Amino acid sequence: MEPLKNIYSNELIKNLSDVVYTVDPKITPKTFQSKVFESPWKKFELKERINRIADVFVFFWNEPLHLVEPKLLRLIELLRSNGVQNFNFPYIFVNDIVTKSGLNDFVTSMRVLEKTTVFSSAEFAIRFYYQSHFESTLKQMILWSKHKEAYVRRLASEGGRPLLPWGIGIPEIKRNPDIHLPILENLWDDENEVVRRSVSNHLNDISKMNPDLVLEFCKKRFGVSEVLDKNLKHALRGLLKKGNHNALTIFSYDTKWKPSLLKFTLKQKVVNIGDSLEFEIQFQQKSKNQEKIRIEYKIGFLLANHSYGYKTFKISEKLIPSNEKVKIVKRHSFKKITTRVYYPGIHKITIIFNGREFESLEFKLVNKQ
Incomplete structure (x- = not known):
C-alpha cells in the first residue's frame, strides 16, 4: 500500500502552484514549488507535509488573517472550479493557514473556518482555538450545531471529540466529556449521515471515560427509526466490544449464554x-x-x-x-x-x-x- 503522504505528489503541488499564481501573481509556480519541496520534504511524513504546505502559504502571505482571507477563499473557489470536490482531505492545509495567521483573531478565524471546513474539514484546526479561547470556541460550536451547512454541523461534533485521532488533546474536554452534550443532542438525529456518524464517534469517545452517560443518552433514544438505531448502536460499539453487560442487554444479548x-x-x-x-x-x-x-x-x-x-x-x-x-x-x-x-x-x-x-x-x- 502506498504511503498516505504520497497524496502530495509532484502533480498535486504543481497544479496547486498554478492556482496560487492565478490568485497572487507575485508567487510564481516555480517559486512556490521550490519552497514546498525544500529539503527534507522527501523525508516528511503526512502531517509534516501538511504543515510544510501551510507554512509556505504563510511565508508568502505573511500578514493578518483578515488580509489573507480573500486570497484563501479565492484559492478554494478556483480549486473547486478545477474539479476539486468539497470535504477533500488533501487540502486540509487551508485550515492550518487560518490557525497560523489568525489564532489571536478569534472572530475572523471563526468566519473563515466556517467556510473552509466545507472544503476540507477544520476538525484539527478548531482544537487550537479550544486551547487558546476555550469558552468562546465552545459557544461557537454550539451555534454551528444548528448551521444550515452539514459540514459545519459535523465540525461542531467532530472538532470537539475527546479522543479525536490525530487531534491535539484538550484537557478540559477529557475532564468534562459531557460538556458537548448540548451539541450531540442537537445533532444525533441530523438529516445527514456524515453528521450522525460524527456524533456516534463522539459518543464512543465519551463511553471510554463515562460509559453510563453514553448508555443513558442512547437508551432513551432508541426506537425512532431503523437508521437512527444503527447510528446509536455504532456509538455503543466500544462498550459492546468490551462486553459491557448493560450495552449488550440493550440489544437483547444473553450474556449468560454458552456455546x-x-x-x-x-x-x-x-x-x-x-x-x-x-x-x-x-x-x-x-x-x-x-x-x-x-x-x-x-x-x-x-x-x-x-x-x-x-x-x-x-x-x-x-x-x-x-x-x-x-x-x-x-x-x-x-x-x-x-x-x-x-x-x-x-x-x-x-x-x-x-x-x-x-x-x-x-x-x-x-x-x-
Whole structure:
C-alpha cells in the first residue's frame, strides 16, 4: 500500500502552484514549488507535509488573517472550479493557514473556518482555538450545531471529540466529556449521515471515560427509526466490544449464554508477517429457543516492551435456532499497515460470545526469511 503522504505528489503541488499564481501573481509556480519541496520534504511524513504546505502559504502571505482571507477563499473557489470536490482531505492545509495567521483573531478565524471546513474539514484546526479561547470556541460550536451547512454541523461534533485521532488533546474536554452534550443532542438525529456518524464517534469517545452517560443518552433514544438505531448502536460499539453487560442487554444479548460442543482451532501455529492467520470455530446452540448471538475474536498483539495490546474484531451477530450447528472459518490478515507495527513472537487469540471470553490459543508471528 502506498504511503498516505504520497497524496502530495509532484502533480498535486504543481497544479496547486498554478492556482496560487492565478490568485497572487507575485508567487510564481516555480517559486512556490521550490519552497514546498525544500529539503527534507522527501523525508516528511503526512502531517509534516501538511504543515510544510501551510507554512509556505504563510511565508508568502505573511500578514493578518483578515488580509489573507480573500486570497484563501479565492484559492478554494478556483480549486473547486478545477474539479476539486468539497470535504477533500488533501487540502486540509487551508485550515492550518487560518490557525497560523489568525489564532489571536478569534472572530475572523471563526468566519473563515466556517467556510473552509466545507472544503476540507477544520476538525484539527478548531482544537487550537479550544486551547487558546476555550469558552468562546465552545459557544461557537454550539451555534454551528444548528448551521444550515452539514459540514459545519459535523465540525461542531467532530472538532470537539475527546479522543479525536490525530487531534491535539484538550484537557478540559477529557475532564468534562459531557460538556458537548448540548451539541450531540442537537445533532444525533441530523438529516445527514456524515453528521450522525460524527456524533456516534463522539459518543464512543465519551463511553471510554463515562460509559453510563453514553448508555443513558442512547437508551432513551432508541426506537425512532431503523437508521437512527444503527447510528446509536455504532456509538455503543466500544462498550459492546468490551462486553459491557448493560450495552449488550440493550440489544437483547444473553450474556449468560454458552456455546455447546465448542471447538476452536488454528490452521497454522506460525504466521509470517504479511500473511494471514486462518482459524475455525464450531459450536452448537442448544437453548430451547432461538438465541441472538454476537461472535467476536480478540487478538493479543505482542508489543515492543513484551506486553500485549488487545483489539476485538466482530465476526457476526445473528439469530441462531435451537440445536443448530454452526461452523465459521475466518482469516485475520497480518499484512503490513501504517497504523500498526507487528512484532515477531507469541501472539494470542480468544473467541468471544455475547461479550464473554471462551477459548484462547497462541500462535507465533515471524518475519519472512
